[in-house]
Amino acid sequence: MALSGIQIYKLLPQTNCKECGFPTCLAFAMKLAAKQVELSSCPYVSEESKKQLAESAAPPIRLVALKGAGAEVKAGNEVVMFRHEKTFYNKPGLFIHVKASDPDLAAKVAAADAYKVNYVGMDFTVDGFALVLDSDAAAAIQTVRGATKRPLILIGDAAALQAGLSACGGETPLLYAADASNADALAELAKGKAALTVKADSLEALADLTQKIQAKGVEDMVLDLGGKNLSEWLTRSTQVRRLALKANFRALGYPVIAFPCDAQDEGIAAAQAIAKYAGFIVLSEFKPELLYPLLVLRENIYTDPQKPIQVQPGVYEINQPKPESPVLVTTNFSITYFSVANEVEGSGLPAWLVVTDAEGMSVLTAWAAGKFDAERIAKAIKGFDVASKVAKKRVVLPGHVAVLSGELEAELPDWEIRVGPREAVDLPAFMKQALN
Numbered sequence: 001m002a003l004s005g006i007q008i009y010k011l012l013p014q015t016n017c018k019e020c021g022f023p024t025c026l027a028f029a030m031k032l033a034a035k036q037v038e039l040s041s042c043p044y045v046s047e048e049s050k051k052q053l054a055e056s057a058a059p060p061i062r063l064v065a066l067k068g069a070g071a072e073v074k075a076g077n078e079v080v081m082f083r084h085e086k087t088f089y090n091k092p093g094l095f096i097h098v099k100a101s102d103p104d105l106a107a108k109v110a111a112a113d114a115y116k117v118n119y120v121g122m123d124f125t126v127d128g129f130a131l132v133l134d135s136d137a138a139a140a141i142q143t144v145r146g147a148t149k150r151p152l153i154l155i156g157d158a159a160a161l162q163a164g165l166s167a168c169g170g171e172t173p174l175l176y177a178a179d180a181s182n183a184d185a186l187a188e189l190a191k192g193k194a195a196l197t198v199k200a201d202s203l204e205a206l207a208d209l210t211q212k213i214q215a216k217g218v219e220d221m222v223l224d225l226g227g228k229n230l231s232e233w234l235t236r237s238t239q240v241r242r243l244a245l246k247a248n249f250r251a252l253g254y255p256v257i258a259f260p261c262d263a264q265d266e267g268i269a270a271a272q273a274i275a276k277y278a279g280f281i282v283l284s285e286f287k288p289e290l291l292y293p294l295l296v297l298r299e300n301i302y303t304d305p306q307k308p309i310q311v312q313p314g315v316y317e318i319n320q321p322k323p324e325s326p327v328l329v330t331t332n333f334s335i336t337y338f339s340v341a342n343e344v345e346g347s348g349l350p351a352w353l354v355v356t357d358a359e360g361m362s363v364l365t366a367w368a369a370g371k372f373d374a375e376r377i378a379k380a381i382k383g384f385d386v387a388s389k390v391a392k393k394r395v396v397l398p399g400h401v402a403v404l405s406g407e408l409e410a411e412l413p414d415w416e417i418r419v420g421p422r423e424a425v426d427l428p429a430f431m432k433q434a435l436n
């Protein structure tokens, strides 16, 4: 049974030392009760209290990790309904549906496994494969393992799952799926060796089944919510999340699996699953045109809203710059950096790009917040010793911060300060026309 904020408070040191980041122990206790902080943030909780708080400190949605032959995908451990309340932690794994009986199994897995696309400095890939064991399971696993190390979801009857699991020695796959008819057999099979998907026609039946399976010693479970259509699935997924987080209902405190591959519009179903709480998502086949937008959507939803995606401050060389090449300045917000870098790189024009530490903000936001001013820009130019790389001391400011040019002249008296265009897309033309 979950403890209330007041009950938790009574177990805390009550010294209000603030080391946890909250002004009082009571404030911390309230956040802990709401699952919005971790107990480890308070370094002074006694061992005795820790034991009593274990129930409250445990994640409301169990962390389930699928392990392949060298790669892992985790789901669960989420603590909020909405991303802006804190953040979402474990991105839902995107799995590609393949069949053991497919004569092209090896080639299909290899093609999907090799997929890698770069988005603002991050490499995106698929996360694993959902293998239907509709023919020799051991042979199929061997074929798949010849083409990928990524985790597997094994789909089949009890006999096929047993053969598949034996062939996955040392890995932790997800078995699909236990229902009222086979729960005992699959629980026995999964215990200590695999995660187990549980499915039922209603949330009540699902909760009964997870408790029954847990009593048999299986801890890692994943919920298949069923649902006739997008609306029903969304309703159930939201109810499960809410029950787990708000009511601490442990029987449904597990990650959810979604099968957009079965939906009429796979893209919409997959996007909904990403946005609304799926932990594992099975796509019908490897289609880069579907995968890429889903990966970008997932990244945007699972980015910590308080920590923008950043690149390392420094001097970046674009198109092998020479001493006479221009010096451009921007901030370390990833999207800003890649907008500038891609435009210049695409133009073929060489340049030195000085990326200042603006705490991950874009140019205008950083300027408004006082994180991108003349002092910081000058500090970056001096700190990265840009002068030693160039023959002509000339720096181009983003047009949005033209107002800084006077102050920058004062900070860098031996540099020529030029104001560039407002938009990155106009940089190549500016470099060609105004910097020669």
Ligand code: SF4
Pocket: 012, 013, 014, 015, 016, 017, 018, 019, 020, 021, 022, 023, 024, 025, 028, 029, 041, 042, 043, 044, 045
């Ligand atoms: S760190 Fe612990 S003792 Fe200090 S204010 Fe936070 S909860 Fe209280």
